[in-house]
Amino acid sequence: MWDLVVVGAGPAGASAALGALAADPSLSVLMLDRHDFPRDKACGDGIAPHVLDLLAGVGVTGIVDDWTPVRRFALTWGDVEVDRDMARPNWVVPRTVFDHRLADAAQTAGAQLVRRRVRGLEIQRRAVLVDGEVDARFVVGADGAHSVVRRDLGVKPGPVALAIRGYAPTPSARAASQVIAYGPGRQPSYAWSFDRGDGWSNVGYGEQLTSDRPRPTRADLLAHLEALLPGASGGGKSWWGHHLPLSGWTWRPSAGRVMLAGDAAGLINPMTGEGIYYAVATGLLAGRAVANALRADSADAGTSYRRRTARLLARHLRHTALTVQLTRSGRVLDAGIRAAAADQRIFDDLVELGLADGLITRRLLRGLMS
Ligand SMILES: Cc1cc2nc3c(=O)[nH]c(=O)nc-3n(C[C@H](O)[C@H](O)[C@H](O)COP(=O)(O)OP(=O)(O)OC[C@H]3O[C@@H](n4cnc5c(N)ncnc54)[C@H](O)[C@@H]3O)c2cc1C
Numbered sequence: 001m002w003d004l005v006v007v008g009a010g011p012a013g014a015s016a017a018l019g020a021l022a023a024d025p026s027l028s029v030l031m032l033d034r035h036d037f038p039r040d041k042a043c044g045d046g047i048a049p050h051v052l053d054l055l056a057g058v059g060v061t062g063i064v065d066d067w068t069p070v071r072r073f074a075l076t077w078g079d080v081e082v083d084r085d086m087a088r089p090n091w092v093v094p095r096t097v098f099d100h101r102l103a104d105a106a107q108t109a110g111a112q113l114v115r116r117r118v119r120g121l122e123i124q125r126r127a128v129l130v131d132g133e134v135d136a137r138f139v140v141g142a143d144g145a146h147s148v149v150r151r152d153l154g155v156k157p158g159p160v161a162l163a164i165r166g167y168a169p170t171p172s173a174r175a176a177s178q179v180i181a182y183g184p185g186r187q188p189s190y191a192w193s194f195d196r197g198d199g200w201s202n203v204g205y206g207e208q209l210t211s212d213r214p215r216p217t218r219a220d221l222l223a224h225l226e227a228l229l230p231g232a233s234g235g236g237k238s239w240w241g242h243h244l245p246l247s248g249w250t251w252r253p254s255a256g257r258v259m260l261a262g263d264a265a266g267l268i269n270p271m272t273g274e275g276i277y278y279a280v281a282t283g284l285l286a287g288r289a290v291a292n293a294l295r296a297d298s299a300d301a302g303t304s305y306r307r308r309t310a311r312l313l314a315r316h317l318r319h320t321a322l323t324v325q326l327t328r329s330g331r332v333l334d335a336g337i338r339a340a341a342a343d344q345r346i347f348d349d350l351v352e353l354g355l356a357d358g359l360i361t362r363r364l365l366r367g368l369m370s
Contacts (some may be wrong), residue, residue, distance in 0.1 A: 002030045002137070002370060003027040003051045003136075004016070004017070004136060005128070006029065006111075007032050007139070008032075009139050010144035011099060011102055011107070011279040012140075012261040012279035013033070013323040014111075014140075014281065014283070015106075015261070015287065016286045017029045019291070020290050020291045021109040021287070021296065022109070022289065023287070023288050030112050031103070031113045034116065034117035038100065039053065039098050041099060042165050042240040042242035044165060045092045045194060045202045046090055047276055048092065049089065050355070051358070052182035054238040054284060056275075060105045063098070067091050068091075070092055070177065071085045071176070072084070073085075073351060074087060074138065075180050075340070076181045077337055078184065082272055084341075084347045090178060092195060099199075107185070118143065123158070128258060140260075140261055140286045140311065141260045141261070141264045142261045142264055142279070145160075145243045145264070146243070147246050149264060150265070158245060159209075159248060160246065160263055161206045161208045162243055164201070165239070165240055165242075166204065166233060166238055166310060167196075167234050167238040168232060169201070170195045174195060176195055179229065182333060183207065187328050188207070188324060189207035190273075191225045201232070205224060206273060218241060220239065244263075244268045246269075246270055247267050247270060247317050247350075248317070249311070249318055251265065251313065252320070254303040256302045259289065261273055261285075267284060269320055271323060277355065278313070282309055288308075304343070312357060315359055332368050335370050339368070345363060349361045
């Protein structure tokens, strides 16, 4: 009987293990992942400094120190543009590297990692049975966009985007910069070019899938990328398309022995495609909730998880959803980018909202509505 079984050992899963073991190093924690590590993951590879703050809180430091920080961030929509230094640098680190280091850190903390493709779980009175043979007091479903744990909990998926990513040589005009270019049609849709600092950029394009327009093909996605960021895909390799489960107005984790974290919980910022911060934040909180429930000899970690995640994310998710609604009107998107170009503080507010857990401040609202 494991104290905690974590399904998926990406950022959310490794963080769940780290959160539990930081609270109580004596816990038995098993991480199950269908892949061996290192493994690739379709992603923009953008890592906000807030992610590193959270990891430092559980003793994980220095995992991106050998990569070059990126300070510049540009947002464009048609011919309006803001291009400024961020208050704190970001990192662009391939997920083959970042996730491997995080999974290693969880193992160093005491978790076991076993390769296994989980097919399903059964919630029993005293435990959770994974795949009919692994017993756990608690389970964290951190198995990404197509989570089987979410399916078995009966949680319906929310809005989804589809994006393609590749690696291409960095043109000099986009060096040392993270660039997001919003598409001309309905939002959210955007292309990105994130310089890794080693001569290569992570480039891609994604858009929200809706029932009233055809699903874009790989050729469509690549054509949009090239139209929005000319030259970005030249010499590109390792193209990979993937779904992004986007966050909505609310998120209400259920009570009990099983919790969802990261993409499995549908937590990707619809403005920017950022999901690693949410994955690490919710993973850590889920792991801590398990340690607290075990200490209290309780069968319910989900209720305290719900309370703690609400404190961190409830207002932020509403503000993000509102911004996405507002910016569906091109006029508001235009005004927001112009306001951020005119005022560093509005730019900083926008970055906090898009990359971590920021809110719509008064000055940002004035900017969006100007
Ligand atoms: C194209 C693209 C660009 C993006 N760009 C960014 C960006 O620049 N910055 C950012 O912060 N976020 C970005 N995101 C979002 C980010 O990739 C995700 O939010 C993040 O990976 C979530 O972490 P996770 O641990 O929840 O899920 P994942 O990273 O998907 O990890 C899930 C793990 O579960 C495993 N798994 C899945 N099913 C099973 C199963 N049945 N049994 C066992 N194991 C299983 C998988 O092998 C995987 O290791 C992007 C996403 C996409 C698709």
